[in-house]
Amino acid sequence: MNAFLDITKALSDETRVRALLSLRGGELCLCQVIEFxxxxxxxxxKHMDLLHRAGLVERRKEGRWQYxxxxxxxxxxxxxxxxxxxLxxxxxxxxxxxxERVLSGVRKKGLEEVSACYRAS
Amino acid sequence: MNAFLDITKALSDETRVRALLSLRGGELCLCQVIEFxxxxxxxxxKHMDLLHRAGLVERRKEGRWQYxxxxxxxxxxxxxxxxxxxLxxxxxxxxxxxxERVLSGVRKKGLEEVSACYRAS
DNA sequence: GATATACTTCGTTAGTTGACGAAGCAACGG
DNA sequence: CCGTTGCTTCGTCAACTAACGAAGTATATC
Incomplete structure (x- = not known):
């Protein structure tokens, strides 16, 4: 029951659902999700942590980046x-x-460019 | 997206999930769910209304009773x-x-007895 | 080492939600 | 009619949550 509720709570916020779906095209760095x-x-x-704790998302750390x-x-x-x-x-x-449109833009950019953008805001 | 979120929000509360599952054995009157x-x-x-608005539950009014x-x-x-x-x-x-145990007790009782119980509390 | 960068943790704030009881509405029974 | 009964609506309150920015941590780069 707790696992089930962790999942439904994770899925009950629009922002989190959009973040989850942004991964349909493959893995993303946190800074890309931030820009998106x-x-x-x-x-x-925090949103990604919640999705991860619900088990809906897997994470991988590579250097400074969280994928x-x-x-x-x-x-x-x-x-x-x-x-x-x-899905x-x-x-x-x-x-x-x-x-989807915004996302394909984010995916085309390199990580450095995305980061620069997020730094500027 | 809205329909999806209505559903996930409805399923993100333990009490509502228990109420939903209480219907697995067939239709129940609101007063039976109250007792349960x-x-x-x-x-x-309010909980049942939310489940209904999410489309997870159907309602039927018969006299004074909501099934x-x-x-x-x-x-x-x-x-x-x-x-x-x-499910x-x-x-x-x-x-x-x-x-499940409590529920089978509620189901065995007649509606009048259930109502009497709920009146007493 | 010092600096910068990517991310996390913490505290705050505004808005949401689940619980209750009181009062209202609708249907039956006298 | 009039009261009772099953349910709903409303107002209130405590608890939770999503958002932010500031400060902290960890990992590269100079």
Missing amino acids: LGLAPSTVS FRLAGKESSREARGALRWA EALRGERSLKDD | LGLAPSTVS FRLAGKESSREARGALRWA EALRGERSLKDD
């Missing part, structure tokens, strides 16, 4: 089931079209 | 998918064993 969402680093860090990707085979059965459902339920969601 | 949860009628009414049952074919594709996932994820959940 346009929120304060501390806020995004996140969607949960895979290493994650719990419950988290993978939730992820499968969420299916939100497939083609119209209200997320803008996000 | 042991909460104030106004509180339970609730799990979403069926009349509900949205999204709600049915969510329900399928939630599967929580199948056999150990922490809900007590609930």
Whole structure:
């Protein structure tokens, strides 16, 4: 029940769902998610931590960068089931079209450029 | 996205999840859910309304009684998918064993007896 | 080492939520 | 009608949460 509630709570905030879906195209560095969402680093860090603790997202540290990707085979059965459902339920969601556009921009930039942008704000 | 968030928010509260699962054995009157949860009628009414608005539950009014049952074919594709996932994820959940016991007691009682009990509290 | 960079932790603040009880509404029973 | 009963609505309160910025930590780079 607790694992289930951790998952549903993680999925019950729009910002977190957008962050989760931003990983559909593959792994992203935290600074890329920050740029994508346009929120304060501390806020995004906390969101990603929540997604991770729910098991929906895996993290990988490489130097100073924290990379996140969607949960895979290493994650719990419950988290993978939730992820499968969420991705299916939100497939083609119209209200997320803008996000996809912004995201492809973020993905094209190098990490340095993204970081510079986040530094400037 | 809004429909999705309505569903995840509905599922992100333990009490609501317990109420939802209490309908697995078939339709229940609100007063039975009240007795099952042991909460104030106004509180339970609001919880069931939220579940209904998320599409996870259908309601039926018969005289003074409000009956609730799990979403069926009349509900949205999204709600049915969510329900399928939630039921599967929580199948056999150990922490809900007590609930099942209490629930079978509530189901055995007639509606009048349940109401009397709820009146007394 | 010193500086910068990527991220996290902490404290604050505004808005949300779950609980309750009181009062209201609707349907049945006298 | 009039009271009772099942449920809903409303106002209140305590607890939680998302957002921020400031300060802290860890990892490169000079």
